[in-house]
Amino acid sequence: MRLKNSVYVAAEVVTPVLVLLVILWFTNAGSSFFLPPLQDVFVAFADNWLFALVPTQLVPSLFRLFSGYLIAVVLGVGIGILIGKSPRIRRQASPVIEFVRAIPPPALLPFTLIAFGTGDEAKIILIALVCVWPILLNTVDGITGVDTTLRETGQSYRIARWDTLVHVDLRAASPQIFAGMRAALPLALIIMVISEMVGATNGVGFFIVQAQRTFAIPQMWSGIILLGILGYVLNLLFTLVERRALAWHRGSRADAV
Amino acid sequence: MADPHVIDKRATVPAGGPGRLPRWVALVRHQIGGLGGALVIVVALELLTRFEVLPSRYLPPPTVVIERLVRLLGEAVAWQAIGLTLLGWFLGLLIATAVAVPAGLLLGTSELAYRATRSIVEFLRPIPSVALIPVVFLVFRPGSLEGTVFLAAFAATWPLLVQVIYGVRALNPVQMATARSFQIGRMATFLRVMLPGATPYIATGLRISSTVALILVVTGQIIMGAPGIGLEINRAREGSDVALMYAYVIIAGVLGLLLNTLFARLERRALHWHPSQRTVAR
Numbered sequence: 001m002r003l004k005n006s007v008y009v010a011a012e013v014v015t016p017v018l019v020l021l022v023i024l025w026f027t028n029a030g031s032s033f034f035l036p037p038l039q040d041v042f043v044a045f046a047d048n049w050l051f052a053l054v055p056t057q058l059v060p061s062l063f064r065l066f067s068g069y070l071i072a073v074v075l076g077v078g079i080g081i082l083i084g085k086s087p088r089i090r091r092q093a094s095p096v097i098e099f100v101r102a103i104p105p106p107a108l109l110p111f112t113l114i115a116f117g118t119g120d121e122a123k124i125i126l127i128a129l130v131c132v133w134p135i136l137l138n139t140v141d142g143i144t145g146v147d148t149t150l151r152e153t154g155q156s157y158r159i160a161r162w163d164t165l166v167h168v169d170l171r172a173a174s175p176q177i178f179a180g181m182r183a184a185l186p187l188a189l190i191i192m193v194i195s196e197m198v199g200a201t202n203g204v205g206f207f208i209v210q211a212q213r214t215f216a217i218p219q220m221w222s223g224i225i226l227l228g229i230l231g232y233v234l235n236l237l238f239t240l241v242e243r244r245a246l247a248w249h250r251g252s253r254a255d256a257v
Numbered sequence: 258m259a260d261p262h263v264i265d266k267r268a269t270v271p272a273g274g275p276g277r278l279p280r281w282v283a284l285v286r287h288q289i290g291g292l293g294g295a296l297v298i299v300v301a302l303e304l305l306t307r308f309e310v311l312p313s314r315y316l317p318p319p320t321v322v323i324e325r326l327v328r329l330l331g332e333a334v335a336w337q338a339i340g341l342t343l344l345g346w347f348l349g350l351l352i353a354t355a356v357a358v359p360a361g362l363l364l365g366t367s368e369l370a371y372r373a374t375r376s377i378v379e380f381l382r383p384i385p386s387v388a389l390i391p392v393v394f395l396v397f398r399p400g401s402l403e404g405t406v407f408l409a410a411f412a413a414t415w416p417l418l419v420q421v422i423y424g425v426r427a428l429n430p431v432q433m434a435t436a437r438s439f440q441i442g443r444m445a446t447f448l449r450v451m452l453p454g455a456t457p458y459i460a461t462g463l464r465i466s467s468t469v470a471l472i473l474v475v476t477g478q479i480i481m482g483a484p485g486i487g488l489e490i491n492r493a494r495e496g497s498d499v500a501l502m503y504a505y506v507i508i509a510g511v512l513g514l515l516l517n518t519l520f521a522r523l524e525r526r527a528l529h530w531h532p533s534q535r536t537v538a539r
Contacts, residue, residue: 007369008372015376016377019377034392034396089294096295099295099510099514102510102511102514102517103506104474104476106479107475109479110479110490110491110494111503111506114315114502115315190385193385194480197480205387209391212392228381228388231383231384231385232383
């Protein structure tokens, strides 16, 4: 039984619309306090995030997110190269890394609270501290997995150390480094939200908790929808960047789709 | 610098040497050798905090924390917190599995169902589940186990669902066609061909989901005050008992490590026959 392609396309378009309609009907019919009519949420979304609260709530959040993430990328790749290049350091460091990485990230929130307070830097440090591990581990894996022939070829041609590092090691490891960066991205978002829920004066996480405390339910949902869109857009942006950066890689490997 | 690969080989093969030490001695020595780095870090931290280079008010010396940890493990409170955390993790993962595996099998086999729900899944998946904490606050009793279980289950469902869908869609079409040619029946096809074929993916999904579930359970305990390790960490912070706080953080880390190891083992078991294991060794 082979259905026509048009049926699939129709299903792909109709179902989300149908789901939206059901939610609309359900939230209007039922008088649940937690589920306000969908149109109210949309109105709240337009009021808050197009673009009245963007400078005061969204921009600080994004600043923390990107600062922490960038620090994690720089540290993770940098230390990852060091560890990956030296098997001895790798052997000594891996038990420590395995342990610290296994700590559920929110368990470190109280630590940054007492050590760094409730300001921006505490949140940025926490985001960096959590995101660094997947990037670090993948960089180590990537660097150790670099084909020896590539390296030896570089040596035979007497390519300088720095150039070998940039053009051979980092290049060859970049698919894995990107995999680590992709894994770290949702973590950054999660930690950003959590850190703003405890001891913060602004940010999207602060906003939704504040809305919930004052029972401004449509406002709260508008913040949650914003976080969903943020997660989606960040993922999309990352995919675009990755596709550009790894274009050579996708072409050279037939089995990687 | 010498060829790094020579050193690498020497490092990974347990050093027996010409002294002909028993195998287990070499193995133990090999294991301890890897802990040297950890030891150096602990000693460095000890010195840095004892001499107040790092403020011991935030970072008590490791010996103090370890001593507190040992004492803590003799108390019922700690074990209760560990038990409640594991319970939340287990229930969250169980619900996620009960939802994601059947749904994934369905979406993986039926092109129509897959196409119809694809955009919805793609929209719901990236929502950071912690964004739902305020909703959980409203719907569930504050600090209740149900709330954290809901959070953990919601978050753990997506990675597993995606893995199961991939797993079913990656089934070898020749195998499916063979099953059809032999007319072994739907049930047998499902049990003998589809399920084993998708098992490696399910194992990977379970490993990821287990980590996610633990993270969300601890988050729920810290932010929403559900009883467990997270709540104890927060209490210790509020009571300014910093050593106790780190003792609980260490417990959380050990728990995470144990669960990681367990699921990584399961995954390797499920994968041992799979072709992917030959090329992508993780």
